[in-house]
Structures are given as structure tokens and as C-alpha cells.
Amino acid sequence: MVEWTDFERATIMDIFSKIDYDVVGPRALSRCLVVYPWTQRYFGNFGNLYNAAAIIANPLVAKHGTTILHGMDRAMKNMDNIKETYAELSVLHSEKLHVDPDNFKLLSDCLTIVVAAQWGKEFTGEVQAAFQKFLAVVVSSLGRQYH
Amino acid sequence: MSLTDKDKATVKALWAKIQKSADAIGADALYRLFTVYPQSKIYFSHWSDLGPNSSSVKAHGKKVMGGVALAVSKIDDLTRGLLELSEQHAFQLRVDPANFKLLSHCILVVIATMYPQDLSPEVHVCLDKFLANLALALSERYR
Numbered sequence: 001m002v003e004w005t006d007f008e009r010a011t012i013m014d015i016f017s018k019i020d021y022d023v024v025g026p027r028a029l030s031r032c033l034v035v036y037p038w039t040q041r042y043f044g045n046f047g048n049l050y051n052a053a054a055i056i057a058n059p060l061v062a063k064h065g066t067t068i069l070h071g072m073d074r075a076m077k078n079m080d081n082i083k084e085t086y087a088e089l090s091v092l093h094s095e096k097l098h099v100d101p102d103n104f105k106l107l108s109d110c111l112t113i114v115v116a117a118q119w120g121k122e123f124t125g126e127v128q129a130a131f132q133k134f135l136a137v138v139v140s141s142l143g144r145q146y147h
Numbered sequence: 148m149s150l151t152d153k154d155k156a157t158v159k160a161l162w163a164k165i166q167k168s169a170d171a172i173g174a175d176a177l178y179r180l181f182t183v184y185p186q187s188k189i190y191f192s193h194w195s196d197l198g199p200n201s202s203s204v205k206a207h208g209k210k211v212m213g214g215v216a217l218a219v220s221k222i223d224d225l226t227r228g229l230l231e232l233s234e235q236h237a238f239q240l241r242v243d244p245a246n247f248k249l250l251s252h253c254i255l256v257v258i259a260t261m262y263p264q265d266l267s268p269e270v271h272v273c274l275d276k277f278l279a280n281l282a283l284a285l286s287e288r289y290r
Contacts, residue, residue: 030268031268031271034268034269034271034272035268035271035272035275052267052268052269052272055268056268109252112252112256113255113256113259113266113271114259116256116259116260116263117259117260117263117266118263119260120260120261120263121260123256123260125175125178125179125181125182125183125199126182128179128182128183128256129179129182129183132183
């Protein structure tokens, strides 16, 4: 089981309470698709992904970015149980979506940078460490059911 | 994933903007490396203070960013431009190259906190590629 310090719990809740899922989610996903273009392979039916401007303006990308953030919200609300909370999602990503689990880390790095850009100096090293620990658990749980 | 002319131009333009804060970026990035990836501290077991105000961390951050500045100036041939630094990292420091990726990420995070408007996705990809190529050049002499 993952051990969380009081600071880590408080920090994760604080981050999620302050970010706008409809803004951060789309920004993180579109950034991932631009910075790591091979991740576009999973979004073949999303329409125009021809360049950065198209990706950033794409409504399906935005919608999916928001969906992802709401998924993380579930993890945030079940911090002592993320592995079990994500079991079904993990099966989905493995069996149906066939997403290479290395890609989860790429998205989580982009999410970190989006939140860092929003928070500025308040995104201290300690806050970053807590957030990245949370994301690492999320990423690990998502990859758990792959076989 | 080598650097296109557009990548190089983008990196140079960003560097021109941020280089006045290079020392602060370096210190903050190093401090974040130690905080987010504690295993990286093993290379600095000889320092008593690894906190954000440590003079050792600040001085070393400045040195690291000096290396980044050198890389920007040698962006057309990073392997040759960073040869000496690569030999130093390979034979003396023997830093596991996996750490270069971790520090690159921390540098990106610091730039995001300090210059959020300047790190658009389009600029981010160019800078990420540059840092990856820098890391590759730094690993050149390892084996």
C-alpha cells in the first residue's frame, strides 16, 4: 500500500481543488500529442491532428482531456486505494485501447508542466514531488492489469 | 529525433529570453531534482546542504546552466561541442545517464513556472528535443 504523508494528501487535494478540469485536462492532453507525436496513434478517429494549432483547437481532444482529469479525480478521492479504483480502467487501456503504458508517463509529465505553468512559484519542489508521486501511483495502477 | 532548423531557431530565441535567469533556473532545477528524485542526491553526498538556499546548490546550478549555454552556442554540432564535458561525465563523474532525463524534466518545469507564456506546446517540443540531444551528446563518451 502507498504511504502518504499529511503534506502529500493536503497538497494533492489542494491542487485538484484549484485547477479547472476543463482547462488543465485539454491543455495536458494536447501538449502530450504535440510534444510526443507518436501518442497520436490512439486518436485516429479524432479528426484534424495535422499540426499543433489543429490539435490544440480540436474539440474531441479537449473533451477527452477533461475526461482524463475526471478520471484522476477518482484517484484523488481514493488515495488509499488507487490500484483497486483503477483496475477496470487498466483492463480497458490494455485489452480494448491497447495503449503502451510508457505513454502514461509522457502524459503525466505534460500534466505536471501544465500545472507548473498555472501555479508558478507556488509549485515548489515539495509540491512537485507530491504531485509526481501521486501521478506515479496513477500510472502504475493503470499499467497493473496488463499481461 | 535530430534538431530541425526550426527547433534550433526556437531554442535560441527562448534562450535569449531566459538566459538572464539562467543561474536561478539552474539552482531551482537542481533543488527540484533532489526533491522529486531523491536517488539523484547520491552524487552529492559530499555536500552538507542540499536545500534551496544552499550555496553549493546555487553554485552548481550556475555551472550546469553554463553547460546548457555552451550547448546552445554549439547547437549545430552538440557531439563535438560537448566532447570535453562528455569525457568529464563519463570518466570522472560517472553520472548514470538516466539522470540527464530527470534533470531535463526539472528544467522544463522551472521554465514553465517562470515563463509560462513562453513554453507553449510548440516551444516545449523543441526544447525537449534539444535537451534530449544535449543528454545524448553528454553520454557520447560513456562507452
